Amino acid sequence: MATDHTQDVLGGCYCGEVRFRIPGQAQPLQTGYCHCVACRQAHAAPVYAVAWLPDTDFEITQGQEFLKWYTRSDTLRAYLRRHFCTNCGSKVFNSYNGPFGGQQISTLGAFPTLFDDQVLARSEPWAPSMHMHCAESLMDVSLINDGLPKLPKGGDGG
Ligand SMILES: [Zn+2]
């Protein structure tokens, strides 16, 4: 298992107590940058990158006891749970139990920002493939010239 490109994807939170693994063969269902107000508040960032997977393709390998989740049930995104490390406050993943792309599957949003291998994080298939919720963006999205589609609203996961 030396040099194949199907090595597991490893990563973790800011403090390192929580660690996760994505099997090397896993393929994201959707990737993107989300500019929406809710994600900006949750991550305290102007934009964040997410890669949605079937939730069976993501495993917490260490620090499960540090994880908590929060959902803001007053929004349309009540199905979205944001899981975070209680030791350092870093978001670790999102889970989503709503319909995804017309399929009724449980999905999980992983954050390439947390991958140990940051070259991998910006490579296929993990690199963001679109900008979502551009209508809410804090940024002037007309100044973003990375060639990716700019959706006024969400993709399938948000
Ligand atoms: Zn942590």
Ligand SMILES: [Zn+2]
């Ligand atoms: Zn969002």
